[in-house]
Amino acid sequence: MVSRHTGQIAYEARSAAETQELARMVGALAPPGLVLTIAGDLGSGKTCFVQGLARGLDVPADVYVTSPSYTLVNSYDGRLPLHHVDLYRLGAADLDDIGLFDLMVAPAVVAIEWPERMADELPAERLAIRIQTIPPDTRRLTLTGYGLAPFNLIKALQTSLQE
Numbered sequence: 001m002v003s004r005h006t007g008q009i010a011y012e013a014r015s016a017a018e019t020q021e022l023a024r025m026v027g028a029l030a031p032p033g034l035v036l037t038i039a040g041d042l043g044s045g046k047t048c049f050v051q052g053l054a055r056g057l058d059v060p061a062d063v064y065v066t067s068p069s070y071t072l073v074n075s076y077d078g079r080l081p082l083h084h085v086d087l088y089r090l091g092a093a094d095l096d097d098i099g100l101f102d103l104m105v106a107p108a109v110v111a112i113e114w115p116e117r118m119a120d121e122l123p124a125e126r127l128a129i130r131i132q133t134i135p136p137d138t139r140r141l142t143l144t145g146y147g148l149a150p151f152n153l154i155k156a157l158q159t160s161l162q163e
Contacts, residue, residue, distance in 0.1 A: 010143075012141075021052060047113070
């Protein structure tokens, strides 16, 4: 069944700064409880996107946002808490062990890299981001909102991009 609250936007970023600016706008619009899934190949810009997201959530500029590849979850304080999760080294059986399900119901923003590792455990309401590399330096970011809050975020983002 397809939700009537599904929206999508495609954006081409020609630099890391453009990727971060789009993500900053998403962060500025993010409601509490937003779950973002970020898919893309190694080196496509997933962590770069989260760095911009953090700035939009008012994580202080002197806080360096890094990939949680080895720590699995990095958390940052801002307007809303930001939990950056990397599932690359995990399987579906490990998700509860790292507290992912608890994070996803908190009044925070949760950004999940490698969401395909969650298989059937993906939340129904989420902002799904797909990053594709277009050589040499362009990234195509496709943002799809599933559910009312992500749908409304997509609509607000479309308005902001048109201004």
